[in-house]
Amino acid sequence: MIRNLTYVLVAALVTTAILGILFLAPTEETMGHAQRIVYLHVAMAWLGLAGFPVTGAAGTMYLLRRDLMWDQWAQAASELGWLCSGLTLITGSLWAHSAWNTWWTWDPRLVSSFILWACYSACLLARANLDDPHRRARLGAVLAIAGTLDVPLVIMATRWFRGIHPAAPQMEPMMRLVLLLSVVGFTALFVLLLVLRRAQLRLECLVADLDQRPEPI
Amino acid sequence: MISKDLVSEWRARRAWPTMLLLGIVVGLVFALQMDVPPEHKPRVVGGLLWLAIFFAGMLAMDRSFAAEREDGCWEGLLLYPVSPTAVYFAKLAVNIAALAAIECVLFPLFVVLSDVPLAARPWHCLVVALLGNLGIAAVGTLLSALAAGIRHSAGLSVLLALPLVVPVVLAAAEATRLIAEDQVGPGWWRWVQFLAAFAIVFITAGSVLFDVVVEE
Numbered sequence: 001m002i003r004n005l006t007y008v009l010v011a012a013l014v015t016t017a018i019l020g021i022l023f024l025a026p027t028e029e030t031m032g033h034a035q036r037i038v039y040l041h042v043a044m045a046w047l048g049l050a051g052f053p054v055t056g057a058a059g060t061m062y063l064l065r066r067d068l069m070w071d072q073w074a075q076a077a078s079e080l081g082w083l084c085s086g087l088t089l090i091t092g093s094l095w096a097h098s099a100w101n102t103w104w105t106w107d108p109r110l111v112s113s114f115i116l117w118a119c120y121s122a123c124l125l126a127r128a129n130l131d132d133p134h135r136r137a138r139l140g141a142v143l144a145i146a147g148t149l150d151v152p153l154v155i156m157a158t159r160w161f162r163g164i165h166p167a168a169p170q171m172e173p174m175m176r177l178v179l180l181l182s183v184v185g186f187t188a189l190f191v192l193l194l195v196l197r198r199a200q201l202r203l204e205c206l207v208a209d210l211d212q213r214p215e216p217i
Numbered sequence: 218m219i220s221k222d223l224v225s226e227w228r229a230r231r232a233w234p235t236m237l238l239l240g241i242v243v244g245l246v247f248a249l250q251m252d253v254p255p256e257h258k259p260r261v262v263g264g265l266l267w268l269a270i271f272f273a274g275m276l277a278m279d280r281s282f283a284a285e286r287e288d289g290c291w292e293g294l295l296l297y298p299v300s301p302t303a304v305y306f307a308k309l310a311v312n313i314a315a316l317a318a319i320e321c322v323l324f325p326l327f328v329v330l331s332d333v334p335l336a337a338r339p340w341h342c343l344v345v346a347l348l349g350n351l352g353i354a355a356v357g358t359l360l361s362a363l364a365a366g367i368r369h370s371a372g373l374s375v376l377l378a379l380p381l382v383v384p385v386v387l388a389a390a391e392a393t394r395l396i397a398e399d400q401v402g403p404g405w406w407r408w409v410q411f412l413a414a415f416a417i418v419f420i421t422a423g424s425v426l427f428d429v430v431v432e433e
Contacts, residue, residue: 063429111383118380126377129367139363142426143377146359149422150381153415157384160391160407 010188017185025178034098039179041091043186044084051081056148059141071137074144076197082120088113108158115154119147218307232280240273240319248330262331263393267386269323275375277315278357281308282365305427312354320346333397341401345392351416352385359423362430388412
């Protein structure tokens with residue numbers, strides 16, 4: 001019952017966000033409809049950034065408790081973080097083509113987004129090469145903690161260069177409301193997917209344990 | 218342990234000659250990209266120099282743990298009556314020495330090839346090189362130990378380290394550019410402080426996390 005209610009609530013929040021982006025947000029004067037990408041882009045960028053502290057915190061908890069449950073949270077968060085930072089790059093590139101007439105430029109925020117995506121990719125790649133669950137959890141946690149320490153330094157280093165990315169653009173109140181709806185809606189979706197993916201990883205772990213048990217005589 | 222690593226490298230000459238040759242080749246290939254007007258050279262020399270140092274240095278750092286695994290010395294190293302943190306600091310010191318060796322070759326090479334006045338401020342170059350070494354070696358040592366425990370790990374440590382050391386490469390490249398452009402002021406000092414902060418954060422993290430990495 002509670003699970004179904006959660007699905008309905010998240011679906012309602014995401015639908016409201018999408019409808020708000022399409023119909024509620026006023027059309028921007030210079031960029032036209034292409035500016036609507038921003039609402040999705042900002043939400044994805046926030047979730048891509050938030051995924052690393054979640055992964056790092058779950059990794060730290062694994063190292064303290066040595067319970068694979070925390071590693072499942074870490075893996076789920078890093079997969080979703082990778083997806084969101086990848087979508088940040090794609091939506092940003094689509095927006096940039098319309099705003100700056102180029103798909104990519106070495107702007108500091110673009111560089112930091114790309115490095116974030118590369119950090120997630122490196123973590124997932126290292127995990128994929130480890131079979132033993134506790135070894136994978138241990139080394140994955142080290143990488144996640146190192147990545148979490150690195151992200152603020154990457155952001156600081158890249159922003160000391162002069163960039164062309166809009167820092168905090170002036171927005172109409174309705175635009176701000178739609179941006180808020182989008183961030184809230186997609187954050188709810190992120191949390192739901194995180195919980196579902198973690199449940200799936202828990203089941204995988206249980207199945208692997210059953211496979212390793214000796215056959216009854 | 219530091220002398221053991223340096224003596225075995227001196228006798229076997231396994232990693233350092235390859236590293237130095239890679240550094241020179243990468244440096245020369247990068248130098249081809251400096252075919253720009255003289256006034257633009259200081260803008261590109263820092264980035265190319267530090268990328269060459271990183272790639273060549275990672276080769277030596279990668280070997281520092283892989284060689285222990287291949288020769289079956291890993292278990293002996295773990296049974297050594299010292300804490301894993303001491304092993305981390307010993308490996309860190311050897312890796313800093315490897316990076317210093319490659320810099321002794323690449324700094325003069327880039328000065329000759331690009332004709333930028335880096336030699337005019339040797340002490341500033343030394344500070345940037347030392348702090349850059351500390352940052353790259355801190356991350357590289359931790360991730361080389363981590364990658365050595367992963368199957369099919371050839372080249373993995375470079376892949377893992379590259380995104381993490383981007384802030385060091387960026388900061389060291391900018392500090393080197395400012396030296397080349399003779400603008401050693403508050404801007405240069407800010408990058409030096411950043412390099413020092415990065416080194417402190419990752420040496421501390423490395424010394425704490427190394428214990429977890431080498432756990433069997």
